[in-house]
Amino acid sequence: xxxxxxxxxxxxxxxxxxxxxxxxxxxxxxxxxxxxxxxxxxxxxxxxxxxxxxxxxxxxxxxxxxxxxxxxxxxxxxxxxxxxxxxxxxxxxxxxxxxxxxxxxxxxxxxxxxxxxxxxxxxxxxxxxxxxxxxxxxxxxxxxxxxxxxxxxxxxxxxxxxxxxxxxxxxxxxxxxxxxxxxxxxxxxxxxxxxxxxxxxxxxxxxxxxxxxxxxxxxxxxxxxxxxxxxxxxxxxxxxxxxxxxxxxxxxxxxxxxxxxxxxxxxxxxxxxxxxxxxxxxxxxxxxxxxxxxxxxxxxxxxxxxxxxxxxxxxxxxxxxxxxxxxxxxxxxxxxxxxxxxxxxxxxxxxxxxxxxxxxxxxxxxxxxxxxxxxxxxxxxxxxxxxxxxxxxxxxxxxxxxxxxxxxxxxxxxxxxxxxxxxxxxxxxxxxxxxxxxxxxxxxxxxxxxxxxxxxxxxxxxxxxxxxxxxxxxxxxxxxxxxxxxxxxxxxxxxx
Amino acid sequence: xxxxxxxxxxxxxxxxxxxxxxxxxxxxxxxxxxxxxxxxxxxxxxxxxxxxxxxxxxxxxxxxxxxxxxxxxxxxxxxxxxxxxxxxxxxxxxxxxxxxxxxxxxxxxxxxxxxxxxxxxxxxxxxxxxxxxxxxxxxxxxxxxxxxxxxxxxxxxxxxxxxxxxxxxxxxxxxxxxxxxxxxxxxxxxxxxxxxxxxxxxxxxxxxxxxxxxxxxxxxxxxxxxxxxxxxxxxxxxxxxxxxxxxxxxxxxxxxxxxxxxxxxxxxxxxxxxxxxxxxxxxxxxxxxxxxxxxxxx
Numbered sequence: 056x057x058x059x060x061x062x063x064x065x066x067x068x069x070x071x072x073x074x075x076x077x078x079x080x081x082x083x084x085x086x087x088x089x090x091x092x093x094x095x096x097x098x099x100x101x102x103x104x105x106x107x108x109x110x111x112x113x114x115x116x117x118x119x120x121x122x123x124x125x126x127x128x129x130x131x132x133x134x135x136x137x138x139x140x141x142x143x144x145x146x147x148x149x150x151x152x153x154x155x156x157x158x159x160x161x162x163x164x165x166x167x168x169x170x171x172x173x174x175x176x177x178x179x180x181x182x183x184x185x186x187x188x189x190x191x192x193x194x195x196x197x198x199x200x201x202x203x204x205x206x207x208x209x210x211x212x213x214x215x216x217x218x219x220x221x222x223x224x225x226x227x228x229x230x231x232x233x234x235x236x237x238x239x240x241x242x243x244x245x246x247x248x249x250x251x252x253x254x255x256x257x258x259x260x261x262x263x264x265x266x267x268x269x270x271x272x273x274x275x276x277x278x279x280x281x282x283x284x285x286x287x288x289x290x291x292x293x294x295x296x297x298x299x300x301x302x303x304x305x306x307x308x309x310x311x312x313x314x315x316x317x318x319x320x321x322x323x324x325x326x327x328x329x330x331x332x333x334x335x336x337x338x339x340x341x342x343x344x345x346x347x348x349x350x351x352x353x354x355x356x357x358x359x360x361x362x363x364x365x366x367x368x369x370x371x372x373x374x375x376x377x378x379x380x381x382x383x384x385x386x387x388x389x390x391x392x393x394x395x396x397x398x399x400x401x402x403x404x405x406x407x408x409x410x411x412x413x414x415x416x417x418x419x420x421x422x423x424x425x426x427x428x429x430x431x432x433x434x435x436x437x438x439x440x441x442x443x444x445x446x447x448x449x450x451x452x453x454x455x456x457x458x459x460x461x462x463x464x465x466x467x468x469x470x471x472x473x474x475x476x477x478x479x480x481x482x483x484x485x486x487x488x489x490x491x492x493x494x495x496x497x498x499x500x501x502x503x504x505x506x507x508x509x510x511x512x513x514x515x516x517x518x519x520x521x522x523x524x525x526x527x528x529x530x531x532x533x534x535x536x537x538x539x540x541x542x543x544x545x546x547x548x549x550x551x
Numbered sequence: 552x553x554x555x556x557x558x559x560x561x562x563x564x565x566x567x568x569x570x571x572x573x574x575x576x577x578x579x580x581x582x583x584x585x586x587x588x589x590x591x592x593x594x595x596x597x598x599x600x601x602x603x604x605x606x607x608x609x610x611x612x613x614x615x616x617x618x619x620x621x622x623x624x625x626x627x628x629x630x631x632x633x634x635x636x637x638x639x640x641x642x643x644x645x646x647x648x649x650x651x652x653x654x655x656x657x658x659x660x661x662x663x664x665x666x667x668x669x670x671x672x673x674x675x676x677x678x679x680x681x682x683x684x685x686x687x688x689x690x691x692x693x694x695x696x697x698x699x700x701x702x703x704x705x706x707x708x709x710x711x712x713x714x715x716x717x718x719x720x721x722x723x724x725x726x727x728x729x730x731x732x733x734x735x736x737x738x739x740x741x742x743x744x745x746x747x748x749x750x751x752x753x754x755x756x757x758x759x760x761x762x763x764x765x766x767x768x769x770x771x772x773x774x775x776x777x778x779x780x781x782x783x784x785x786x787x788x789x790x791x792x793x794x795x796x797x798x799x800x801x802x803x804x805x806x807x808x809x810x811x812x813x814x815x816x817x818x819x820x821x822x823x824x825x826x827x828x829x830x831x832x833x834x835x836x837x838x839x840x841x842x843x844x845x846x847x848x849x
Contacts, residue, residue: 276652279691287689290654296665306662309653393610394645401615404639405666409632544631548617 056142064146065123081119085112106172107214109158110179117183121150122258125188128244140244155180171218174225181232187258189239275309275385286326289319297405300412304419307396310385312423365500368438368452372496375431375456379463380485382424387470393549401547413546420471424463432456435496444499451499455492458525462488465529468536472543473550476532488525495522564627565589566641566713566745569612572621574604581607582618583769589713589747594739596760596777597749600848604769605749606646609717612747613643625713639668641713642706646721648698656693656701657686660708667709675708682727695722703731707738714738716748720755732759753841763840765847772802772847777840784843787816787825790832798825803847815846 056064066074124143131139155176163169185193212220243256279287291314295303305312315323389396406412435456439449466485469476495518540546568588574581581604589595599605610616612623614630623630626637651659656679664670679686682700690698699722706714714735720728736759738744750756756763757777764774775783789797791810802815815838816825828835838846 276649276691279652279689290658292658292662295662307651309651313653392649393615394647395649396651398615398643398645399650399663402613402638402641402643403663403666404635404668407635544617545614
């Protein structure tokens, strides 16, 4: 293999389109990260340290791109292509030379300490690589690297202040980290395709999921297949059948709208709660780490946003905003398959005439989402009352969540009716709607410089124009979808 | 009243019928005016190459897709607006069943069974045991073969009068395939169930089908009894010198490098081969179903 082919190897594990997206995202992120880093160091009066900046870039690069070689190595092994497996390892070594050894050599040539730079770069790249290729419960701690990077100077010698002291701890840590990565690489490349393994690195987990492509239903089936039994929701089949058609159809539509037993609901809620508690624990750790630091005020602001009542209401609003598009996307995926639920539903007796089936389907697909959004709205209004928000702000919350409910209806009816519109435009509309809803909710809840931004937003003609345009577009979609839905001979025809 | 009307359904109404069905995907024609009707109690094997349009034809006949033109009827009702009564009398198993993956096998069968008036729960229980399928295993976690068997149980437990199977044996091992075919033959023989099944495994056809229909590039090329197909069609080989006298109507025509010609020909109304068969050097070879299929499809 030529050097160019070796360099391209990790990128080849993506499709051409994905490659372009990742490359641009990485380039923009790297530019922003580098610029931000240099500005921060200048404003802190410490001056820019090129090796440190490169270590940050290495961290991002090794987290995002190089682990793809691991994916390739695993697949090459399964396909009995030893040359490709060797090439994947060679490619990683080549990238190590280019992003760790070469910059360190350049630093040495420019009169800096090459060994210190080498340790710094190896640590940066190792943290990035560790994030994707160590077991997830270890790799996830790499996310704390930026915080540690800012505050480690308080406890440990750093290159700028004490290069020899830095080498004393960084060199063994980097060595151990890379040995661990090498061992995990070896194990992961040789293990079978069992993603449920708690040792399976994130890079391989993502690969297993992204292999399912853009088809949401395939991804759902894959997730169902891989999920542990105790994590599966227990479907409650009581009161389903021809006499309880709406509830029966909810079973057939799947997703979170499926009727579940009380125990299953509790278990699912417990899992969500555990995740929230974990996030709070990480935040508490951050607070502890940043305690008494000169820039602790920034963390305090962030933390107060996470644990205050308006922040909780904002989280509820955010959840409500994405709920509709997610549910509609699931319906669209369901209605694009012709050998699954639609075939069963179309030929299921006891559903009644076409009009009854259509009414029941609309209720089964819309009501669970709308009910959830209504509950979220009620909770948000409760918080608004408790925090004594002005009536105008309550109206903004209503507007945002009401808009979210209209998005649910519009996208769901479009999915059920197969109303043809370009997928790209649909994505643009969905993103625009979510951004507008989230901005409105934030403006209604948060204060900036002791003033509610809402007062300023509410009188802004651009704000009103955006909302008017969104609502008008959604109403047109509902109208078109509604007409097409009722024109169909029966509601279970796939739309490709 | 509805029930009384249904009871008065004429006995000779075709359980499944298609007239002039046309359909296309992304500009290419998949069905080109297909006419097909099943007689009550018949077992029709629909055969054709991959992409010949078998699944599309079946789906259009059952009202699972809206054809561009033509009409499909199930028990005399328009396929796109079937009544509950007609739906209760038919069962369909798609090629790769993927429905309701979030339910266990038992849950799915319980759920579906609630909608069918003649659901045979005992059959479900015994067949799950006999086919060694874990009832509490999530459908998503079953192998394709197990999944297909669960769907076959779903179809058979509803005790249908019309059973439509789209490549039912595709994911089954030979033992399971034999069992399925035996079950189909039993249903057809004892209960008079009408069966339509698509396949490209010719031996399956010979085992259970009473009739075959050959679909090629969206057109129905032939439709006849299985035994009749073996007797009625043959390969006519003509040497190069006699190839100009080749009969015009033939199911396939292939010229060899030496100029000789192979054709698949049919006996005429008087049970005679075409006149060219009596030319000097001409040869008529009997064809088995598989050879016939290959000759036409190539």
